[in-house]
Amino acid sequence: MKLYGAPLMAFLLAGLVLAAREFCPFWPTMAFMEEILFFLSGLIAGIRLPDLDLLTPGLSHRSAITHSCIPALLFWAFGFSPIAAGLALGIAFHLSSDLQPKAWTGGALIKFPLLGSIGMLSPLWLIANVIGCLAIFMEMVSGEPIDARQMILALCVLGAGWYFLQEEKRPLLPLMTLGFAILLVHAVRGGTLSVKLVWQYFA
């Protein structure tokens, strides 16, 4: 239950939004909520989604297919960009958490279909995909108006708080990912990321 509880909850939330869009007469006045709620459902699902490889026949645990930005890319390709952005951030949390195993052996390693374990390339794979996920997230957020960005920021903090309280024993890397995501949301101005602004944060 623990494993698919969160993705199920996310499904339910997205379904409710779709139902409200279809049947609720007041929905047009609340339509601005739609993208935010889709983002939230993506975020909830994304945090657990990579470990669904445990339940998927044919995939071994820490499969490169689920432990990557591919699920978010798929949603993006099909035009569900708010869900894709939420998924991307959730997966980025998960992968940065997976970056801190006790040892890089056995279950900690990334497995490709057919090829099997990629051994010591696993941490590199995880880092590359955290960056990829953050890029997808940034791409979507930079297209949003300022008030939507503030909502997204609040959701990131809430979602992350829930996640860290629930299960994170070693929160350092996921917290860094969260910090970086917040930085990105702040740094995008007028649809373009300002490098100068990012620099000012560090300086």
Ligand SMILES: [Zn+2]
């Ligand atoms: Zn995992």
